[in-house]
Amino acid sequence: MASKSLKLCRALCNNTQHGRNIFLALSASRASQRIQRRLFSNDPQPDLVDPPSTSPSEKPQSHDTRRNEGGAGRRPFSSSLNDVELAKFSAIAETWWDPVGPFKPLHAMNPTRVSFIRSALCRHFRKDPSSAKPFEGLRIVDVGCGGGILSEPLARMGATVVGIDAVEKNTKIARLHAELDPVTSSIEYCCTTAEKLVEEQRKFDAVIALEVIEHVADPAEFCKSLAALTDTNGATVISTINRSMRSYATAIVAAEYLLHWLPRGTHQWSSFLTPEELVLILQRASISVQEIAGFVYNPLTGRWALSDDLSVNFIAFGTKNMNSQ
Amino acid sequence: MTLLLLEVAWLALPLLVLSVASMPLTKQLKVAIIDSNPALGRRDCIEKTDLPDPRVSTVTPATISFFKDVGAWDYVQQNRHAFFDKMQVWDYTGLGYTRYNARDVGKEILGCVVENKVLHASLLSCLQKSDFHKTIYPSRLTSMALQSHSKEVESKLPGAKLCDHGSFVKLDLSNGDSLFAKLVVGADGAKSYVRELAGLKTTGWNYSQNAIICTVEHNVENQCAWQRFLPTGPIALLPIGDRFSNIVWTMSPKESSERKTMNEDDFVKAVNHALDYGYGPHPQSSSVSNYGDRLSWLIADMTSSSKECFEVPPKVVKIASERMVFPLSLLHSNDYASNRVVLIGDAAHTVHPLAGQGVNLGFGDATVLSKVISDGISIGSDIGEISLLRKFEAERKPANIMMMALLDGFQKAYTVDFGPLNVLRAAAFHAAQFITPLKKNIISYATGEQKWPLFS
Numbered sequence: 001m002a003s004k005s006l007k008l009c010r011a012l013c014n015n016t017q018h019g020r021n022i023f024l025a026l027s028a029s030r031a032s033q034r035i036q037r038r039l040f041s042n043d044p045q046p047d048l049v050d051p052p053s054t055s056p057s058e059k060p061q062s063h064d065t066r067r068n069e070g071g072a073g074r075r076p077f078s079s080s081l082n083d084v085e086l087a088k089f090s091a092i093a094e095t096w097w098d099p100v101g102p103f104k105p106l107h108a109m110n111p112t113r114v115s116f117i118r119s120a121l122c123r124h125f126r127k128d129p130s131s132a133k134p135f136e137g138l139r140i141v142d143v144g145c146g147g148g149i150l151s152e153p154l155a156r157m158g159a160t161v162v163g164i165d166a167v168e169k170n171t172k173i174a175r176l177h178a179e180l181d182p183v184t185s186s187i188e189y190c191c192t193t194a195e196k197l198v199e200e201q202r203k204f205d206a207v208i209a210l211e212v213i214e215h216v217a218d219p220a221e222f223c224k225s226l227a228a229l230t231d232t233n234g235a236t237v238i239s240t241i242n243r244s245m246r247s248y249a250t251a252i253v254a255a256e257y258l259l260h261w262l263p264r265g266t267h268q269w270s271s272f273l274t275p276e277e278l279v280l281i282l283q284r285a286s287i288s289v290q291e292i293a294g295f296v297y298n299p300l301t302g303r304w305a306l307s308d309d310l311s312v313n314f315i316a317f318g319t320k321n322m323n324s325q
Numbered sequence: 326m327t328l329l330l331l332e333v334a335w336l337a338l339p340l341l342v343l344s345v346a347s348m349p350l351t352k353q354l355k356v357a358i359i360d361s362n363p364a365l366g367r368r369d370c371i372e373k374t375d376l377p378d379p380r381v382s383t384v385t386p387a388t389i390s391f392f393k394d395v396g397a398w399d400y401v402q403q404n405r406h407a408f409f410d411k412m413q414v415w416d417y418t419g420l421g422y423t424r425y426n427a428r429d430v431g432k433e434i435l436g437c438v439v440e441n442k443v444l445h446a447s448l449l450s451c452l453q454k455s456d457f458h459k460t461i462y463p464s465r466l467t468s469m470a471l472q473s474h475s476k477e478v479e480s481k482l483p484g485a486k487l488c489d490h491g492s493f494v495k496l497d498l499s500n501g502d503s504l505f506a507k508l509v510v511g512a513d514g515a516k517s518y519v520r521e522l523a524g525l526k527t528t529g530w531n532y533s534q535n536a537i538i539c540t541v542e543h544n545v546e547n548q549c550a551w552q553r554f555l556p557t558g559p560i561a562l563l564p565i566g567d568r569f570s571n572i573v574w575t576m577s578p579k580e581s582s583e584r585k586t587m588n589e590d591d592f593v594k595a596v597n598h599a600l601d602y603g604y605g606p607h608p609q610s611s612s613v614s615n616y617g618d619r620l621s622w623l624i625a626d627m628t629s630s631s632k633e634c635f636e637v638p639p640k641v642v643k644i645a646s647e648r649m650v651f652p653l654s655l656l657h658s659n660d661y662a663s664n665r666v667v668l669i670g671d672a673a674h675t676v677h678p679l680a681g682q683g684v685n686l687g688f689g690d691a692t693v694l695s696k697v698i699s700d701g702i703s704i705g706s707d708i709g710e711i712s713l714l715r716k717f718e719a720e721r722k723p724a725n726i727m728m729m730a731l732l733d734g735f736q737k738a739y740t741v742d743f744g745p746l747n748v749l750r751a752a753a754f755h756a757a758q759f760i761t762p763l764k765k766n767i768i769s770y771a772t773g774e775q776k777w778p779l780f781s
Contacts, residue, residue, distance in 0.1 A: 099711070099712065107712065110704075111704045111706065114704040114705060114706075115703070115704050118703065118704065118705075129703075130349040130350060131349070131350075132349075132350050132351070132352075132353050132702050152705070152707075153704055153705025153706055154705060155705070156705035156706070156707070157705040180492035181492050181707065301719075
């Protein structure tokens with residue numbers, strides 16, 4: 001049933017005008033059903049016969065708008081999905097830096113993520129890992145920076161950091177918190193998307209998007225944007241949650257419903273990516289993944305640690321292929 | 326302005342600064358030391374011919390390795406210090422004794438007795454020689470308050486949530502200076518002012534006991550540490566070197582004031598009496614053959630010290646210093662850290678001196694804190710963040726509490742003179758003397774090689 005609706009959805013999105021009406025009709029009838037598209041297969045998009053109401057001249061236009069708006073979500077039919085995600089985060093924006101608030105698990109996980117990033121980037125850029133500021137001279141962009149919990153440690157390690165987030169409240173909170181410390185007050189926060197930065201033709205040595213890709217509507221396009229932001233010989237780091245039985249049990253059921261670590265509905269299991277899928281879409285975006293690691297939580301000590309177990313949280317570090325622009 | 330601020334450089338604190346100075350990640354921190362003690366600024370020359378100061382500490386091999394790591398042990402070796410490899414513990418009932426030997430665990434020494442002033446001078450000279458960025462403020466702390474970087478930022482923040490993360494501590498000194506620091510380390514002893522200002526509560530109680538300490542002289546060299554539990558408290562005889570030993574005698578406050586004022590000959594007699602036949606008989610030198618073959622399976626690989634006979638400590642000939650008295654208590658801070666403030670050493674915990682562990686706990690704290698700060702910097706976190714300081718607390722608190730509980734247990738067990746309890750204590754002596762794994766465990770734990778007693 002789901003796969004039929006998926007195919008239908010693909011067919012519809014090629015035809016924005018008509019498709020939107022039908023989509024709205026569908027969503028009215030199955031209001032709670034979320035339809036996600038996963039453009040992983042190599043099958044070409046089905047070539048549809050335009051319905052008589054749409055004139056041929058509109059078709060190229062619709063393609064253009066699709067290309068310009070990109071993956072992080074302004075497609076007419078998928079922007080509604082994205083708004084829901086944005087609204088979720090907007091509602092809890094003030095609690096970003098509250099150590100016992102809804103973002104507490106992220107704060108607990110942060111040291112582990114930063115240590116992976118530190119070792120991967122130091123190795124790639126040949127920086128001295130025993131220096132207190134190993135990222136001196138590196139331009140890093142933190143996509144989906146939220147309240148800045150990743151951007152601040154990166155800045156303290158010497159990097160020139162740009163933090164972007166689609167939720168305006170987040171960037172405001174991040175800016176205010178960063179002002180508290182002179183070292184981090186140099187971080188540039190913008191309320192924008194990766195696609196807009198691509199349009200501005202900005203390039204960075206390292207592009208980091210942690211726990212973001214499971215919230216975007218089109219991961220493949222998102223990865224293409226991240227790749228476009230990465231300079232030649234640059235690095236891309238993405239972390240997300242695996243789509244596995246175990247992650248359903250831990251990240252959805254345990255974290256959201258039993259332990260109340262996260263507000264209910266923070267994550268949609270269907271939008272998780274498996275490591276294989278992530279590697280594949282990064283490959284399509286000309287980024288080859290060099291290292292991948294998992295995070296595990298030890299309930300006895302309450303600490304996160306890096307491990308080979310990718311079944312729930314994992315982080316991937318990739319470099320841009322030499323032959324791409 | 327990465328400033329790490331320290332209060333009162335006595336013992337644990339200079340070790341912390343040296344550890345921080347020696348690690349690559351933390352070398353670039355700026356450290357300010359606030360201490361109104363004038364000796365801090367100048368290099369005190371310790372005359373080797375001086376009589377030993379009665380204030381000594383027993384440093385465990387673990388602490389010696391910390392000192393060696395920061396390069397502060399050479400100075401100690403050039404001055405008076407005494408390694409000891411044997412220890413005998415017994416009590417007044419004469420029902421049992423235990424002898425420990427470093428060879429039981431394959432080591433050369435059980436510990437080293439060093440005067441506090443030598444330890445202090447060693448750490449300070451090392452500090453002065455290093456090119457680490459440190460400033461000494463010879464003044465006293467009057468107040469401290471959390472502050473954030475700019476006042477206007479504070480007013481824009483939603484609610485009080487972000488303000489709790491005041492990004493600096495402002496410290497006011499008695500000479501009018503003001504300092505700003507990201508982290509304040511309080512190492513100002515049992516009556517810590519930093520702890521008071523930070524509002525950290527403590528738990529503890531006074532033992533109704535005082536300790537008399539003084540230096541005494543023998544006719545022969547003493548290379549063993551002796552401790553005898555008397556009805557009013559233990560008396561310990563620790564070698565300092567050059568035929569000198571240090572006495573730490575715990576007793577009730579009334580007795581301590583009497584003994585402090587009595588003339589020297591009477592005091593020497595009292596000490597010898599306490600170490601020898603006073604209060605009770607000598608324990609029998611139990612030889613294992615008394616127990617026959619029944620225990621042969623248990624004593625298969627016995628340590629050399631299990632076969633050693635009971636020895637009487639060397640006679641004290643005369644007193645070589647003034648007698649000092651100080652009250653004993655147990656104190657433990659409920660939290661070692663609060664926002665941007667952390668306590669180490671006696672400011673966080675004080676213990677009974679009966680096992681010579683107090684200063685070693687403080688040095689352990691210093692080493693762990695420097696490692697935690699280094700790890701924090703490696704992941705770019707703010708060194709004063711409470712989550713980082715809680716990591717330090719999670720590492721040190723259980724170990725410190727365990728040690729304090731054990732020492733308190735011993736102290737209480739030996740203050741009661743009750744027949745069955747005496748027999749129990751004697752049984753404990755015998756167990757420690759003859760059961761090899763237990764003895765090895767005790768030695769490893771007391772010398773700092775093992776983190777937990779019994780479970781390694």
